[in-house]
Amino acid sequence: MKRAALLLLLIASGITFAAERFGLGTPASADDIARWDIDIKPDGAGLPPGQGAVSEGVGLYDQLCLACHGENGQDGQYDQLAGAPVPEEFATTFVKRTIGNYWPYASTLFDYVRRSMPQTQPGSLTDDEVYALVAYLLYLNGIVDADAIMNSESLPRVEMPAQSRFYWSDEVAHLR
Amino acid sequence: MINRRSWFKKSAAAIASVPLVNATFAATPSAPLDSTKVLGTPPKEVGTRSGFEKLERLVYAREASSASATPLELLNGIITPSDLHFERHHGGIPTIDPDRYALLIHGLVDRPLKFSLTELKRFPAESRICFIECSGNGGRAVLGRGAPVAEEVTAGQVDGLFSTSEWTGVRLSTLFDAVGVKRKAKWFLAEGQDSAVMSRTIPVEKGFDDAMIVYAQNGEPLRPGQGYPVRLLLPGWEGNAQIKWLRRIDVSDTPFFSREETSKYTDAKTDGRIEMFSFVMAPKSIITSPTFPTVLPGKGWNEIRGLAWTGHGKIAKVEVSTDGGNRWRHAALQAPVLSKGTVRFRIPWQWDGKPALFMSRATDELGNVQLMPGVFADNRGPATFYHNSAIRAWKVDASGRVTFGQNELA
Numbered sequence: 001m002k003r004a005a006l007l008l009l010l011i012a013s014g015i016t017f018a019a020e021r022f023g024l025g026t027p028a029s030a031d032d033i034a035r036w037d038i039d040i041k042p043d044g045a046g047l048p049p050g051q052g053a054v055s056e057g058v059g060l061y062d063q064l065c066l067a068c069h070g071e072n073g074q075d076g077q078y079d080q081l082a083g084a085p086v087p088e089e090f091a092t093t094f095v096k097r098t099i100g101n102y103w104p105y106a107s108t109l110f111d112y113v114r115r116s117m118p119q120t121q122p123g124s125l126t127d128d129e130v131y132a133l134v135a136y137l138l139y140l141n142g143i144v145d146a147d148a149i150m151n152s153e154s155l156p157r158v159e160m161p162a163q164s165r166f167y168w169s170d171e172v173a174h175l176r
Numbered sequence: 177m178i179n180r181r182s183w184f185k186k187s188a189a190a191i192a193s194v195p196l197v198n199a200t201f202a203a204t205p206s207a208p209l210d211s212t213k214v215l216g217t218p219p220k221e222v223g224t225r226s227g228f229e230k231l232e233r234l235v236y237a238r239e240a241s242s243a244s245a246t247p248l249e250l251l252n253g254i255i256t257p258s259d260l261h262f263e264r265h266h267g268g269i270p271t272i273d274p275d276r277y278a279l280l281i282h283g284l285v286d287r288p289l290k291f292s293l294t295e296l297k298r299f300p301a302e303s304r305i306c307f308i309e310c311s312g313n314g315g316r317a318v319l320g321r322g323a324p325v326a327e328e329v330t331a332g333q334v335d336g337l338f339s340t341s342e343w344t345g346v347r348l349s350t351l352f353d354a355v356g357v358k359r360k361a362k363w364f365l366a367e368g369q370d371s372a373v374m375s376r377t378i379p380v381e382k383g384f385d386d387a388m389i390v391y392a393q394n395g396e397p398l399r400p401g402q403g404y405p406v407r408l409l410l411p412g413w414e415g416n417a418q419i420k421w422l423r424r425i426d427v428s429d430t431p432f433f434s435r436e437e438t439s440k441y442t443d444a445k446t447d448g449r450i451e452m453f454s455f456v457m458a459p460k461s462i463i464t465s466p467t468f469p470t471v472l473p474g475k476g477w478n479e480i481r482g483l484a485w486t487g488h489g490k491i492a493k494v495e496v497s498t499d500g501g502n503r504w505r506h507a508a509l510q511a512p513v514l515s516k517g518t519v520r521f522r523i524p525w526q527w528d529g530k531p532a533l534f535m536s537r538a539t540d541e542l543g544n545v546q547l548m549p550g551v552f553a554d555n556r557g558p559a560t561f562y563h564n565s566a567i568r569a570w571k572v573d574a575s576g577r578v579t580f581g582q583n584e585l586a
Contacts (some may be wrong), residue, residue, distance in 0.1 A: 004553070006283070008293075011490050014507060020298060021354045022298070022300075022350075022354065024291065024295040024299060025287075025289035025290060025291045025295060025354055025355075026289065026290045026291075027287065027288065027289060027290075028280055028281075028282055028288040028289055028290045029226065032288075032290060033280065033281065033282045034286060036367075036423065036424050037424070038373070039367070039375065039434075040432075041182055041428075041430065041432055042433055042434070050574055055483055056250065061492055066528055071286070087448075099439075102438075102439050102450070103439050104433065104437060104438050105433050105438065108433050108434065108435050109432070111432075111434065111435070112376075112434070114433040115372075115373040115375070116266075116267065116371070116372045116373060116388060117434075119241070119267070121372075122267060122371040122372070122373070123371075145395055158197065159240060163451050163452070165448060165450045166279070166438065166442070166449070166450045166452055167449055167450070168451075168453055169451050169452065169453045169454040169455075171453060171454060171455055171456060172379055172453045172455075174362070175362050175379055175381075
């Protein structure tokens with residue numbers, strides 16, 4: 001009997017331990033989260049207010065991006081951004097990977113430019129500037145017209161040429 | 177961000193211009209004729225290597241978005257000395273004050289929480305020996321891209337974006353329990369505190385399986401190049417996803433499709449489709465000795481040594497061929513063989529003095545086998561070089577000179 005009680009106590013303490021949260025960590029306030037939460041999803045979740053036009057992006061590009069990425073997003077020292085069509089097969093021809101042929105979502109463009117660019121002044125662009133640059137980069141790739149304006153409404157509606165080519169590996173197919 | 181192709185082009189140039197022994201080292205010390213007749217030096221606070229040994233990483237390009245490779249051919253055993261662990265970063269190495277550090281976990285959780293470094297260290301700790309391999313490791317061994325691959329390259333130059341350490345930290349599942357991850361959560365964004373604010377989306381199930389939040393490497397705090405003060409460890413998965421300088425985890429129901437998991441570390445297949453989220457590193461083995469620039473002293477006894485690993489679990493066997501892939505012999509595996517760790521293999525070889533092509537092939541406990549480059553390329557053309565786990569070959573000529581023999585497998 002005594003032994004059974006002891007066993008019960010052990011089991012109970014085991015259960016307590018499994019659910020133990022250790023009481024560590026400080027509650028994160030809405031402000032704490034807002035300060036760091038910069039991710040954007042394809043459906044536009046996370047996109048901030050503001051907007052930018054292709055015409056505004058041209059000047060920004062020439063001033064902030066051209067030195068590394070070249071005129072019209074080509075022949076720069078770093079990543080080629082435009083000027084290559086979606087190839088029939090990536091596997092048999094080596095084709096430069098550009099926004100137009102290898103980026104499945106426009107949201108990623110906003111997310112990436114805002115968090116990382118320009119490389120020597122990361123995170124320095126205003127949301128309006130990011131929208132304008134995204135508009136211009138999409139225009140350079142022939143994805144939007146010269147009068148396009150990007151904002152939280154229009155950006156998620158942009159269909160990227162390479163989107164249909166992307167698929168999830170078998171490792172994560174069950175998570176779809 | 178740097179263009180991968182130009183990065184590798186530049187890397188190749190850097191390799192050509194960086195001598196294997198760098199002049200930054202102090203001059204070789206002079207040793208007394210009889211060390212038993214001279215009083216030695218006293219102990220110091222921090223030890224250094226013998227002045228006779230010159231170990232250094234190969235730095236690809238001296239700019240923020242670059243990499244440095246482990247000199248695999250100069251190391252023994254499985255643990256990489258922390259100062260020789262490979263690095264690949266996209267916005268340079270940030271300087272982070274540990275007292276101001278916090279890890280934020282939010283999104284689909286019951287209780288969004290911030291954890292200080294001190295708090296992370298108070299959770300139940302665990303240590304684990306794991307390899308980390310860059311998703312792009314071995315890109316320079318990819319055949320069929322129009323030109324033969326370089327042959328006067330070391331094992332580290334070929335596959336040195338690969339290292340092994342003992343990592344210590346807290347299980348991510350422990351933190352998930354602390355914040356109360358909601359049932360519908362399937363993915364989480366891991367985000368770094370570097371200037372690239374590097375971000376990747378990881379399945380929540382990996383977080384509940386064996387992912388760790390680590391703050392120590394080989395007993396000491398993480399090196400800055402490895403994510404000081406805290407990085408994500410995803411045993412067996414591609415290096416890029418193991419976010420360094422980790423500051424935020426956003427738990428979600430769908431992936432975020434960050435730049436690295438869409439436009440970069442994805443694999444273009446022969447059918448024209450592009451595979452995302454291929455995280456697990458396939459079984460791979462590499463010979464580290466004898467390799468370039470070794471010259472065999474003459475025919476006779478050699479020990480072929482190398483490293484093998486798999487992201488699927490344990491290595492089951494490593495076979496070695498010294499006749500161009502006709503006959504394969506089992507190499508001895510050095511215990512312990514750790515799951516998602518690295519194993520050292522060795523096999524004796526009597527060299528007959530004639531030109532030879534030798535290579536190794538790993539098989540893991542799930543039966544996954546390292547493939548010959550031709551078979552490997554059948555599903556992967558020249559448009560991609562990530563996750564290149566194909567068999568590596570080395571060749572020796574009649575003079576005993578060893579060079580990278582991959583072109584012989586084309």
